[in-house]
Amino acid sequence: IYVALKITKVTDEIFLKVRQKNLSSNFDLTFKDLFIAIWTTTPWTIPANEAAAVNPKINYVFACDENNNSYLFAKDLISAMSKKLNKEFKILLEIKGSSLANIEYKHPTKNKNCKIVIGGDYITTESGTGIVHTAPGHGIDDFNVGQKYDLPTTCVVDEKGNLNEYSGQFKGSNVLKNANDLIIEYLKGKNLLLLQENYKHRYPYDWRTKKPTIFRATEQWFASVNGFRSSALKAIEDVEWMPATGKKRIYSMVVGRGDWCISRQRSWGVPIPVFYKKNGNEILLNSEIINHIQELFSEHGADIWWDWDVKNLLPENYVKESDLWKKGTDTMDVWFDSGSSWAAVCEQRSELKYPADLYLEGSDQHRGWFQSSLLTSVAVNNKPPYKK
Numbered sequence: 001i002y003v004a005l006k007i008t009k010v011t012d013e014i015f016l017k018v019r020q021k022n023l024s025s026n027f028d029l030t031f032k033d034l035f036i037a038i039w040t041t042t043p044w045t046i047p048a049n050e051a052a053a054v055n056p057k058i059n060y061v062f063a064c065d066e067n068n069n070s071y072l073f074a075k076d077l078i079s080a081m082s083k084k085l086n087k088e089f090k091i092l093l094e095i096k097g098s099s100l101a102n103i104e105y106k107h108p109t110k111n112k113n114c115k116i117v118i119g120g121d122y123i124t125t126e127s128g129t130g131i132v133h134t135a136p137g138h139g140i141d142d143f144n145v146g147q148k149y150d151l152p153t154t155c156v157v158d159e160k161g162n163l164n165e166y167s168g169q170f171k172g173s174n175v176l177k178n179a180n181d182l183i184i185e186y187l188k189g190k191n192l193l194l195l196q197e198n199y200k201h202r203y204p205y206d207w208r209t210k211k212p213t214i215f216r217a218t219e220q221w222f223a224s225v226n227g228f229r230s231s232a233l234k235a236i237e238d239v240e241w242m243p244a245t246g247k248k249r250i251y252s253m254v255v256g257r258g259d260w261c262i263s264r265q266r267s268w269g270v271p272i273p274v275f276y277k278k279n280g281n282e283i284l285l286n287s288e289i290i291n292h293i294q295e296l297f298s299e300h301g302a303d304i305w306w307d308w309d310v311k312n313l314l315p316e317n318y319v320k321e322s323d324l325w326k327k328g329t330d331t332m333d334v335w336f337d338s339g340s341s342w343a344a345v346c347e348q349r350s351e352l353k354y355p356a357d358l359y360l361e362g363s364d365q366h367r368g369w370f371q372s373s374l375l376t377s378v379a380v381n382n383k384p385p386y387k388k
Helices: 012-021 043-048 075-085 140-149 165-170 179-189 229-237 245-255 287-300 316-324 334-339 341-346 369-381
Strands: 002-006 033-039 051-054 059-064 069-074 090-096 104-106 113-118 131-134 193-195 275-277 325-327
Touching: 043 165, 043 179, 051 140, 059 075, 069 075, 069 131, 075 090, 075 193, 113 140, 131 140, 165 179, 179 193, 229 245, 229 369, 245 369, 316 325, 334 341, 334 369, 341 369
Parallel strands: 033 069, 033 131, 051 113
Antiparallel strands: 002 033, 002 193, 051 131, 059 069, 059 090, 104 113, 275 325
């Protein structure tokens, strides 16, 4: 969809430059209305909009139609825009994308203003308007731009694919069902919709359900590798790798390894034993909690995390405040499960030993089991879990 966002304020630098450059007889700068034409292929993310991004290398124009409404979009798209919108445009001003930063516009569904920001080469003139709707909570490029400009990372979709309270009046609609239609109808009603048309492009689908993937920015748990990366690299040197090329392969992966995201949003797996404050940002996770949960799991199994109430999971001295907390629903990365088998299996069984004489698997495990085993073992005991 193409959305026109009315500019409510232009920062002094941009606004004044535009006004001063064009106070001549060649241009009529008495705008009836001034709009930014932005483009998106995911209408359901419109409530999460925090900016509109431009490519600093692209030339843009302020162009006026026959009704004296003016629009900002990429110059190379003026012919396409004229054809799509059935409008004749007259260029009032041509300006580089790098000079558009900080122009403000009114959010299309919320009572707040947002700004134009400088994006990257992912913004092209192959389609759209050259100005991309940016929702940091729902896209990788959007998220990266949001981090650069310290934009809010607004996630408007819950784990079931339904729009949440941050989506405003669209709460309860579903991304894969009715959210797009409801938001498009809203934009029509507010006279903000320029055009709606079908658009084919490459988009990731889930191979199991054959449904589109929904991108969501969510909080995760990480294990920092920085504190023991050098020890892990040294441990690699102490292992005999067969074939010898395996050493170079795993070394290259570990040396560039970032923090390890150890949490997953799945309905199966070993739960991360953390409690969250209801209606707050506090968390409850310490050695006492972990040791207590470990003892309960050893006796009753990990499924009690899902089956038992919070008061039955907390240590005795926390029970009186159990109503303040709720259980976390994240599970541990399965690579952490298999990667800790040196402790859960080799160390626990008298007929085995740690470090193991040999870990045997395919070369793909330099990225998986071999590496997760190495990292957990070095982090805890500062040595590799295997000799070969």
